[in-house]
Amino acid sequence: MTTISTKTNAQQYVDGVFLKLKEKNAHQIEFIQAAEEIFISLVPVFEQHPEYIQHNILERIIEPDRIISFRVAWQDDQNQVQVNRGYRVQYNNVIGPYKGGLRFHPTVNESIMKFLAFEQIFKNALTGQAIGGGKGGSDFNPKGKSDAEIMRFCQAFMTELYRYVGPDVDVPAGDIGVGAREIGYLWGQYKRIRGAYEAGVLTGKKPGYGGSLGRKEATGYGLVYFVEEMLREAKQSFINQKVVVSGSGNVAIYAIEKAQHFGAKVVACSDSSGYIYDPEGIDLKIVKELKEVQGKRIKEYVTHRPNATYTEGCDGIWSIPCDIALPCATQNEINGEQARTLIANGVKVVAEGANMPSNLDAINEFLASDVLFGPGKAANAGGVAVSALEMAQNSGRNYWSEQEVDSKLHDIMKSIFNESSEAAKKYGYAGNLVVGSNIAGFIKVANGMLVEGVY
Incomplete structure (x- = not known):
């Protein structure tokens, strides 16, 4: 008996490229995970743009130069x-x-x-x-x-x-x-x-020595600016929202700082050893002193704040009830079970400050619920955006004020949100910023590859 496939040409193409990818890179788990999340989003693009299939854009783009x-x-x-x-x-x-x-x-x-x-x-x-x-x-x-x-x-x-x-x-x-x-x-x-x-060869240099003001804060601030747009569209704000942030490096510290500036109450953060919970709200001055000045572990925080608690191990941080969760530590720190716990505890927004901190099960749980989900490639793009601004300053031998850099960062994050939101709507996935950001970024690169020809 002959089985008739119901898959579209676009789905067959994406599945075929992904199968090749897995066969070539079977031992590279993180790479396959990242590719799968993007590939799933791109099927509607190939349905509307068969020229991408004709030029085998997906198989070309997945192979590094x-x-x-x-x-x-x-x-x-x-x-x-x-x-x-x-x-x-x-x-x-x-x-x-x-x-x-x-x-x-x-x-x-x-x-x-x-x-x-x-x-x-x-x-x-x-x-x-x-x-x-x-x-x-x-x-x-x-x-x-x-x-x-x-x-x-x-x-x-x-x-x-x-x-x-x-x-x-x-x-x-x-x-x-x-x-x-x-x-x-x-x-x-x-x-x-x-x-x-050649100052433009590296970014993240110290201000005054080729570096840009605002670079250290950029990823954390940009993350909060992106969430601000998510909340604005939902007719909400940061005011009086309870926030949990994982990590205590630059991204986490400056996400905490900007969220507090916008009126949120941040109650938890972590490092690779464990996490602190402060029901009165994180005292950021203490965290900065411990992590940026003294280079100590986050558990020392409780010696300064008697009502705070420290828990060894990081997984439990996502059991703390919150309105907004900002994973800012590392990849795959939220799995499906932790996502379900966050949802059961009433989380409204999850936005990724780290790269791929939520695995596919967790992402699917968030998208299937009423949670607003901001994927890392959109939400944490503020750091590389300001790195590009540093490149521009180096190229022109310019040195912009912190206010000028922050203003440009704010505009960039708004633009990323709007482009991702519009792409999601255009391809039939309104509100899904995972699909929207994947599509918006992919189309820019794919069109450039068409212009340049095969090489």
């Missing part, structure tokens, strides 16, 4: 030689030079680099800036290392990386484990090797 892997050998303070592995994934430069952060963390591997770089393509396209998608990093762990060890590692890392980056080629930035200190060491080594002041 190149993956660079290299050895990083350096000496620790005991004069022992240590060896780490470095990566740079240059994924797509149709819109502009490759752009994406460097992550120094022991979990770094090729799968994580590819998933982050792939997401970066569409996130960067959504910003409206002339930047393509890339990502890099190393399995080096900066925690517990001296400044001298971190400097030597960064110098060794850039000694390998410099061959592949440049202001008009590939512009790395910071990410987990890479802040202004690490960027400074990388930048100094690049200048030393190149013998030229």
Whole structure:
């Protein structure tokens, strides 16, 4: 008996490309997860644009332009030689030079680099800036290392990386484990090797030394600006909303700061060891002192706030009842069960400050409920948006005020929300910002690939 397929040509095409992808990259779990979430969204695009199928855009876009892997050998303070592995994934430069952060963390591997770089393509396209998608990093762990060890590692890392980056080629930035200190060491080594002041080769530099004011705050502020638009469309606001934020790095700290500025009560945050709950509202001055000045663990917070509690382990943070949840720590920190707990406890909004913090089960739970869900590639695009503004300042030898940068960031986040919302409506998924942001970013890149031809 012959079975007649009811799948459309578009669905068959997407399924076929995804099957090839899984066969080629079976061991790369995070990469496959990121690709699946985007692929699901794109079926209606291929139904309306058969030219994308004709030019095999999806199979071309899912394959990185190149993956660079290299050895990083350096000496620790005991004069022992240590060896780490470095990566740079240059994924797509149709819109502009490759752009994406460097992550120094022991979990770094090729799968994580590819998933982050792939997401970066569409996130960067959504910003409206002339930047393509890339990502890099190393399995080096900066925690517990001296400044001298971190400097030597960064110098060794850039000694390998410099061959592949440049202001008009590939512009790395910071990410987990890479802040202004690490960027400074990388930048100094690049200048030393190149013998030229090419400030636009790295972003996230210190203000006054090629960096942009407002960069440190940008991802957290941008996340809250995006949620502000989500709430505005729902005729709500941040005022008196109870908020839970995971993480206590730059993204979390400045999301807390801006949410409090807008009238919200933030009651919890975390680090990799556990989380704090403060029913009176998080005292951000204490968190900043602990994390930004003293470099201590978040559990020390309770020694300053007797009514606060600390819980070892991070999973339980999502059991705290809240109106708004902002996952700002790392990938896959919210699963289906935790999503159901959040929903049962009355969460109204979930918006991602980290990259892919909600797995597919969690996303489906949020979308099936009345929860407003802001996906990371849209909601956390503020950081890379201001990185692109830093590139523009470097190119023009300009230095904008913090107010000017923040105003541009606010406008960019509004634009990302509006474009994502409109794309969702146009393709029959009104209110679904996952589909909307995926489609809006993809179409910009796909049309550029059509213009440039096959290569």
